[in-house]
Amino acid sequence: MTEIDFYSGGDRLPIACRLVAKAIRKGLKVLIYTSDAAMMDRIDKLLWTFAPTDFVPHCRADDKLADVTPVILSHSANKLPHDEVLLNLDVDTPAFFSRFHRLIEITGTTSEDTQAARKRYRFYQDRGYEIRHHKLGTV
Numbered sequence: 001m002t003e004i005d006f007y008s009g010g011d012r013l014p015i016a017c018r019l020v021a022k023a024i025r026k027g028l029k030v031l032i033y034t035s036d037a038a039m040m041d042r043i044d045k046l047l048w049t050f051a052p053t054d055f056v057p058h059c060r061a062d063d064k065l066a067d068v069t070p071v072i073l074s075h076s077a078n079k080l081p082h083d084e085v086l087l088n089l090d091v092d093t094p095a096f097f098s099r100f101h102r103l104i105e106i107t108g109t110t111s112e113d114t115q116a117a118r119k120r121y122r123f124y125q126d127r128g129y130e131i132r133h134h135k136l137g138t139v
Helices: 012-025 037-049 111-126
Strands: 003-008 030-033 058-060 071-074 085-088 102-107 131-135
Touching: 003 111, 012 030, 012 037, 012 085, 012 102, 037 058, 037 071, 102 111, 111 131
Parallel strands: 003 102, 003 131, 030 071, 030 085, 058 071, 085 102
Antiparallel strands: none
């Protein structure tokens, strides 16, 4: 069963970058998912610049290097090169989340982000998933 972790209390994208960097230091592969093209562009740029000492090798799912790159950015379920860690930046629950060993959800600071995260939390909870919650500062 997929392990689910919710992180809350801060800006979603910097938290996402820190969590992705931590995962690849542990040798894990991460798929970052969002259906929002603007969000995809923002996380792509931020992964290059968020920390001067962390290099996060990443590419889009349709890139020819996707099979050998530890962090993949995707907006669709059509091509998923691995099933280790899914970091969801979408407002909805990805239909394919259960194929991953671990799912990371990040609650943003806006009321819209919070409401969407609560909806996703209830979705997982109603289906019997154990959910771990981490408050910002314990990442």
